Structure formats: C-alpha cells, structure tokens
Amino acid sequence: MPLGKFSSHRRARVALAVTGVAAAALAGCATAPDAGLAAGAALSPEAVTSALEEGGDLLVWAWEPTLDEVVEGFEAEYPNVDVELANVGTGNDHYVVLQNAISAGSGVPDVAQVEYYALPQFSISGSLADLTPFGAGDLDGAYSPGTWGAVTDGDAVYGLPMDSGPxxxxxxxxxxxxxxxxxxxxxxxxxxxxxxxxxxxxxxxxxxxxxxxxxxxxxxxxxxxxxxxxxxxxxxxxxxxxxxxxxxxxxxxxxxxxxxxxxxxxxxxxxxxxxxxxxxxxxxxxxxxxxxxxxxxxxxxxxxxxxxxxxxxxxxxxxENGGSALSITEASEKKALAYGFLQYANAGDGVQVRLDHGNFPATTADLTSPEFLAKEPAYFGGQRINEVLSASATGVVExxxxxxxxxxxxxxxxxxxxxxxxxxxxxxxxxxxxxxxxxxxxxxxxxxxxx
The missing domain is CATH 3.40.190.10 (Periplasmic binding protein-like II)
Incomplete structure (x- = not known):
C-alpha cells in the first residue's frame, strides 16, 4: 500500500538510509558473492532443487501478514527448511533497518520485501541479487506488465512480484x-x-x-x-x-x-x-x-x-499504485534456497494463500482465471469487481x-x-x-x- 505521511524525524532517518544506498551505488561496491556461491553451478535452477532437498535456515524480512501462512505451507512441503519471518517495520522503517544491516555487513536477511517504488534504490547499489541464473527470466509473461517492469532492469530480474495495484x-x-x-x-x-x-x-x-x-x-x-x-x-x-x-x-x-x-x-x-x-x-x-x-x-x-x-x-x-516484491539480498549465502522460497511464495502455492485472504495478484494466470473473475463480494453488492480490476492491469501505461x-x-x-x-x-x-x-x-x- 502507499506510504503515509512522515514526521521530520522519520524524514531524517530516510535521508540517512538513502545516503547509504547512493554511496554504495556510486562507489560500485556491490557486496561480493559468498565464496560458496562463486561457482556457476551454485546459481542455477538445478541448485534450487538441491537446496530445497538439503534444507537449511532462511531469514525473511517482510510485513505482509499472509506470509505467516505462506511460510507454514512452505515448511510443510519442504520440512528440511526452517524460515524465520521477521517484521522489522513497514515502509520507510523497514528500509532504514535493511540499509543499516547492509551497510554494517551483518544481520542481512536472505529475503526482503521491497515495494516497487523502492526497489531501484537497492538494486542500483548491488544490494539485491540478480535472479536470472535461477531461471527467473523465464517468468516473463507470468506477471502483469506493470509489475514485471518494476522488478526488471534490462535482462536482470531483482525480485518476483508479490502483488499488484492497477x-x-x-x-x-x-x-x-x-x-x-x-x-x-x-x-x-x-x-x-x-x-x-x-x-x-x-x-x-x-x-x-x-x-x-x-x-x-x-x-x-x-x-x-x-x-x-x-x-x-x-x-x-x-x-x-x-x-x-x-x-x-x-x-x-x-x-x-x-x-x-x-x-x-x-x-x-x-x-x-x-x-x-x-x-x-x-x-x-x-x-x-x-x-x-x-x-x-x-x-x-x-x-x-x-x-x-x-x-x-x-x-x-x-x-500502478502500491504493491511489492520479494527480493534476495546479494549478501545472502543461501541464494538458491532463498529462490526456492520466492518460487513457492510468488509463483507457486503461496499465491493462492494470499488470494484467499483478499490480496490482488500480479500473476497473469490468476488475473485471467474464470474463478477469480467470477467472484461477487457482498461488500460490493455482488459486483464482479475483479473483472474491472483485471482489465485495469492490462492497461498500465508502459x-x-x-x-x-x-x-x-x-x-x-x-x-x-x-x-x-x-x-x-x-x-x-x-x-x-x-x-x-x-x-x-x-x-x-x-x-x-x-x-
């Protein structure tokens, strides 16, 4: 959702966070990949499958409430994976904490929720991993044009869309x-x-x-x-x-x-x-x-x-107005495992969990689903509102x-x-x-x- 008003104190903190992002970008100091990920094989679709089977711990920073249930489903399907989901704040508070962790080089989450408007600040500094080695580029067309455009820069993909706001x-x-x-x-x-x-x-x-x-x-x-x-x-x-x-x-x-x-x-x-x-x-x-x-x-x-x-x-x-993605931080030492979580949450079963709670999808399959389009919520007098909203997603100016x-x-x-x-x-x-x-x-x- 859009951000609200800011106090002068919060504006000052935002400025500090952005200074860190800008400085990192202009110095060209993207965090170097962990030594264990240097080999090309560690950044591949096959590596994701292996990582999910082997398991491990993941730290996810996000505020979206339905992710609690998404994490439960993910851990049930991949019992060797343990996801710690932490809400470190919403909007700007979240970005200040995230940038501070990145600048300090410690405590950085593997996965972070990032709103579309804020994503360029972290991608330009090299703080977010390019997901194309895992096959993310193949998802072009799986999301509405507005959201896909928000997470891509040229051939690079810096997150998978979680929702949309046409x-x-x-x-x-x-x-x-x-x-x-x-x-x-x-x-x-x-x-x-x-x-x-x-x-x-x-x-x-x-x-x-x-x-x-x-x-x-x-x-x-x-x-x-x-x-x-x-x-x-x-x-x-x-x-x-x-x-x-x-x-x-x-x-x-x-x-x-x-x-x-x-x-x-x-x-x-x-x-x-x-x-x-x-x-x-x-x-x-x-x-x-x-x-x-x-x-x-x-x-x-x-x-x-x-x-x-x-x-x-x-x-x-x-x-578009609002919406966010899940991104993998460049500092993560578990990128393949993290991408497995992104796939589940934003391209797999996790999408339906959020739809069941009233969230609006970014996935084209759901935007065009007869079942989704036919919903008639009583609050809106039984109108098929998703027909209108999905049509809006097709008209987002490029x-x-x-x-x-x-x-x-x-x-x-x-x-x-x-x-x-x-x-x-x-x-x-x-x-x-x-x-x-x-x-x-x-x-x-x-x-x-x-x-």
Missing amino acids: MALFYNAETFYEAGVEVPATWDEFVEAARKIHAYDAGTHIIADDGNAGFATSMIWQAGGRPFTVDGTTVTVNLADEGSARFAAMWQRLLDEHLVANVPEWSDEWFQRLGDGTIAALVTGAWMPANLESGAAPASGDWRVAPMPQWTEGANETA GWQYLPYQVYANSVFPDTVGQAYTGSASLADGLVAWEESMVAYGRNQGFTVRE
Missing part, C-alpha cells in the same frame, strides 16, 4: 445516487461529479487527498508523464513534462474549489467517512477491497468499482521509471508539493520545488542529474 475508481453508489451523479468515465466528468456531490451536501466530498506522493506519481504516470528517467547513475528529473502538467492543472481545479477533503489516509476519520459515504470515492490500487471491508464495514453493499477515469474518452490507460532515491523523494513531498493542499502554493509551483529538491539531493549524493 488503479480503478472505487465509489459509494448510494452517495452517487442520492447526489444524482453518474459514474465519471473521464477526468473532466470526475471534476463535474465532484462539484455535484459537494453541492448536494457541503460536508461530502468525492475524494480525500492531503498530499500523497504515491498517489500523485501514479496520476502523473497515467497521464503519460515520464518525470524520472534513469540510466545507471545518470538520472533526469522533469516535473514540467506534459503528464505532470496535465495532472496538476486538473487536480488544482478540485483544490481551488474545495472539492477534496483534506483528511489523512488510513486515519480513523478517513475510514469513518468512507463508512458513512461523506468521502464518496477513491482512486487507488486493486488491493483496496479488503481494507474497505475491514475499515469501512458500515458501507457494506454500497460500494462499487469502475474503471479509472481517462484523459481520453474510451481509452484504457491506467497506472515506460514508467522511479528514481534510484525515490524513498527520499517521496519523504520530502509534504514539504514541497504538499503545500498546495493547504493553499500555501499551487501544485505547479509545488512540483517545481519538489524537482529542485530531488535534483539537489541527487547531485549531493554524486548522481549525474539532468533537468
């Missing part, structure tokens, strides 16, 4: 009906719907947004923006491109007319208002249904899912890249673009300030940054 419009059908609003198919229609809903009830808003970097970048992605390009340690930052400007102009209209509720995501107030219909819609990733069911239970039966509003009527262009210090970039979003949500600046000016911050930071870390 975006859609989640909306409260009861509120829309009472306000006399049709489901918007375009962003112009979305703005009109926002006006009608707020006119119907001044205490009701079509959406909440207090300034979230993950949401903003996903919106820019869908709008055709390419603000970040990366070629090794040379990066380009351009938040004045067409897609960025398109998003900023449209969203500024909503902010100027006070049509967006300034309510923090994941707060009690946010869930309460989703439950009573006074926040009438969300534009977010396909992982959202389980969160609505648990956090906004009073609205059961009222919510529906529609395609993400389009910039061009009739198009099917979407973006070519998006994150910065190799995106965790830091997202952490300073509230201090730059975030000012627009309080009326202190425009979104356009905020994007300029955000770009300036990212450019300065990247250059200070030794990257070649172009504008």
Whole structure:
C-alpha cells in the first residue's frame, strides 16, 4: 500500500538510509558473492532443487501478514527448511533497518520485501541479487506488465512480484445516487461529479487527498508523464513534462474549489467517512477491497468499482499504485534456497494463500482465471469487481521509471508539493520545488542529474 505521511524525524532517518544506498551505488561496491556461491553451478535452477532437498535456515524480512501462512505451507512441503519471518517495520522503517544491516555487513536477511517504488534504490547499489541464473527470466509473461517492469532492469530480474495495484475508481453508489451523479468515465466528468456531490451536501466530498506522493506519481504516470528517467547513475528529473502538467492543472481545479477533503489516509476519520459515504470515492490500487471491508464495514453493499477515469474518452490507460516484491539480498549465502522460497511464495502455492485472504495478484494466470473473475463480494453488492480490476492491469501505461532515491523523494513531498493542499502554493509551483529538491539531493549524493 502507499506510504503515509512522515514526521521530520522519520524524514531524517530516510535521508540517512538513502545516503547509504547512493554511496554504495556510486562507489560500485556491490557486496561480493559468498565464496560458496562463486561457482556457476551454485546459481542455477538445478541448485534450487538441491537446496530445497538439503534444507537449511532462511531469514525473511517482510510485513505482509499472509506470509505467516505462506511460510507454514512452505515448511510443510519442504520440512528440511526452517524460515524465520521477521517484521522489522513497514515502509520507510523497514528500509532504514535493511540499509543499516547492509551497510554494517551483518544481520542481512536472505529475503526482503521491497515495494516497487523502492526497489531501484537497492538494486542500483548491488544490494539485491540478480535472479536470472535461477531461471527467473523465464517468468516473463507470468506477471502483469506493470509489475514485471518494476522488478526488471534490462535482462536482470531483482525480485518476483508479490502483488499488484492497477488503479480503478472505487465509489459509494448510494452517495452517487442520492447526489444524482453518474459514474465519471473521464477526468473532466470526475471534476463535474465532484462539484455535484459537494453541492448536494457541503460536508461530502468525492475524494480525500492531503498530499500523497504515491498517489500523485501514479496520476502523473497515467497521464503519460515520464518525470524520472534513469540510466545507471545518470538520472533526469522533469516535473514540467506534459503528464505532470496535465495532472496538476486538473487536480488544482478540485483544490481551488474545495472539492477534496483534506483528511489523512488510513486515519480513523478517513475510514469513518468512507463508512458513512461523506468521502464518496477513491482512486487507488486493486488491493483496496479488503481494507474497505475491514475499515469501512458500515458501507457494506454500497460500494462499487469502475474503471479509472481517462484523459481520453474510451481509452484504457491506467497506472500502478502500491504493491511489492520479494527480493534476495546479494549478501545472502543461501541464494538458491532463498529462490526456492520466492518460487513457492510468488509463483507457486503461496499465491493462492494470499488470494484467499483478499490480496490482488500480479500473476497473469490468476488475473485471467474464470474463478477469480467470477467472484461477487457482498461488500460490493455482488459486483464482479475483479473483472474491472483485471482489465485495469492490462492497461498500465508502459515506460514508467522511479528514481534510484525515490524513498527520499517521496519523504520530502509534504514539504514541497504538499503545500498546495493547504493553499500555501499551487501544485505547479509545488512540483517545481519538489524537482529542485530531488535534483539537489541527487547531485549531493554524486548522481549525474539532468533537468
């Protein structure tokens, strides 16, 4: 899921973590493979089979709750393997601890959960193992294009996708009906719907947004923006491109007319208002249904899912929002065994475990499964929501890249673009300030940054 707001203390810690990643990348100091893995035979599909039979201990750092049950199933199938699953924190806290362990050269897990936006920071420094010797490249096509693009760099594969977040419009059908609003198919229609809903009830808003970097970048992605390009340690930052400007102009209209509720995501107030219909819609990733069911239970039966509003009527262009992979650290001395766990968790039986708990898959076989598509959750009035969400996965716009210090970039979003949500600046000016911050930071870390 997208990350929430940051305190200044957490921003400082993120900066320290990212400094370590950047320094490692620019020094070219990827951790050397363990001597026991130097032979090519130790990095092969056959080595994975042998490692699973021989067994051993694995340390996995992850916060995804269904992995507890995945680990149980894995250990039952491979009784000689003992997996220690540790939650060292979520989001940025997780990355700070991971980077500290990598920098110290001790206590590094064999497997780590890494969100797609954060993965380049660890892969560019050589902190993550390339999985292609184990046959990971053969899985091209087994995952949705957006998630596969997030874990690959050229021919290298730095993780196996665990879930995905193709975006859609989640909306409260009861509120829309009472306000006399049709489901918007375009962003112009979305703005009109926002006006009608707020006119119907001044205490009701079509959406909440207090300034979230993950949401903003996903919106820019869908709008055709390419603000970040990366070629090794040379990066380009351009938040004045067409897609960025398109998003900023449209969203500024909503902010100027006070049509967006300034309510923090994941707060009690946010869930309460989703439950009573006074926040009438969300534009977010396909992982959202389980969160609505648990956090906004009073609205059961009222919510529906529609395609993400389009910039061009009739198009099917979407973006990813959230999601993560499981990666193997370069420091691991048990890479073959670790890859066996990745195969089980993200390409084998472990996938169904997460689906059974309401997670949204990254695997194309599940995205197109008649059984998966036919599900009719009562919370959504019996609608076959997976048909809409799976269609979104096929429309993810290709070519998006994150910065190799995106965790830091997202952490300073509230201090730059975030000012627009309080009326202190425009979104356009905020994007300029955000770009300036990212450019300065990247250059200070030794990257070649172009504008």
